[in-house]
Amino acid sequence: QSVLTQPPSASGTPGQRITFSCSGSSSNIGGNTVNWYQQLPGTAPKLLIYSDHQRPSGVPDRFSGSKSGTSASLAISGLQSEDEADYYCASWDDSVNGWVFGGGTKLTVL
Amino acid sequence: EVQLLESGGGLVQPGGSLRLSCVVSGFTFSSYVMNWVRQAPGKGLEWVSTIVNIDETTYYADSVKGRFTISRDDRRNTLSLQMNSLKAEDTAVYYCAKGTHSSAWDPFDYWGQGTLVTVSS
Numbered sequence A: 001q002s003v004l005t006q007p008p009s010a011s012g013t014p015g016q017r018i019t020f021s022c023s024g025s026s027s028n029i030g031g032n033t034v035n036w037y038q039q040l041p042g043t044a045p046k047l048l049i050y051s052d053h054q055r056p057s058g059v060p061d062r063f064s065g066s067k068s069g070t071s072a073s074l075a076i077s078g079l080q081s082e083d084e085a086d087y088y089c090a091s092w093d094d095s096v097n098g099w100v101f102g103g104g105t106k107l108t109v110l
Numbered sequence B: 001e002v003q004l005l006e007s008g009g010g011l012v013q014p015g016g017s018l019r020l021s022c023v024v025s026g027f028t029f030s031s032y033v034m035n036w037v038r039q040a041p042g043k044g045l046e047w048v049s050t051i052v053n054i055d056e057t058t059y060y061a062d063s064v065k066g067r068f069t070i071s072r073d074d075r076r077n078t079l080s081l082q083m084n085s086l087k088a089e090d091t092a093v094y095y096c097a098k099g100t101h102s103s104a105w106d107p108f109d110y111w112g113q114g115t116l117v118t119v120s121s
Helices: none
Strands: A009-012 A018-023 A034-039 A046-049 A063-068 A071-076 A086-093 A098-101 A105-109 B003-007 B010-012 B018-025 B034-039 B045-051 B058-060 B068-073 B078-083 B092-099 B108-111 B115-119
Touching (some): A018 A086, A018 A105, A034 A063, A034 A071, A046 A063, A086 B045, A098 B045, B018 B034, B018 B092, B018 B115, B034 B108, B045 B068, B045 B092
Parallel strands (some): A009 A105, B010 B115
Antiparallel strands (some): A018 A071, A034 A046, A034 A086, A086 A105, B003 B018, B034 B045, B034 B092, B045 B058, B068 B078, B092 B115
16 A cells, blocks of 8 residues: 555646646655655656655656645646657655655546 | 666575665766655656765665665765665666756656566565
């Protein structure tokens, strides 16, 4: 069981807007920032969103992040087939004094 | 170009040891916090350990505490993970990942390609 809770799967059609949720607690999301990672099939993870809503250079503005209380969300607008991947949220946890990840959400583009 | 190259993975028997290395290039290694993250076959990401550059403070997941040791050699641009008393549940691809700055809670902006560790008799 992951400390951060994510739905295991999601699906959408090209052009659609889709959101992923990530639920935690006061010791992680509630008190620290959230990062999102994208893992394309067979590749290493890639930083997609950091500090709740910041995008690294090179990440399209179709990707956006937000946080409220102990939950965070990742949104993808204008869904594309190449967005098919696993998406993980992560946050520093003050209780375990380390990083915690969500179990990941597998996105299928229909 | 930032590059992280892990090595040292392989097949090891339960109770055995293995040492992973991650050689980096393209950035000033001594200026950044470094991390190990693993992924069991078909499973999600699990943070393993972090080492801060400034004072070499280390952090470990409870699942590996007392068995794994993270270290860094800033002269050789190398991050290491010494893994002892290995268990079947340690079987995973191990990634080294660079932090964005010098704090343990900085996100991971570059990842290696990973090295597979298989613990089995």
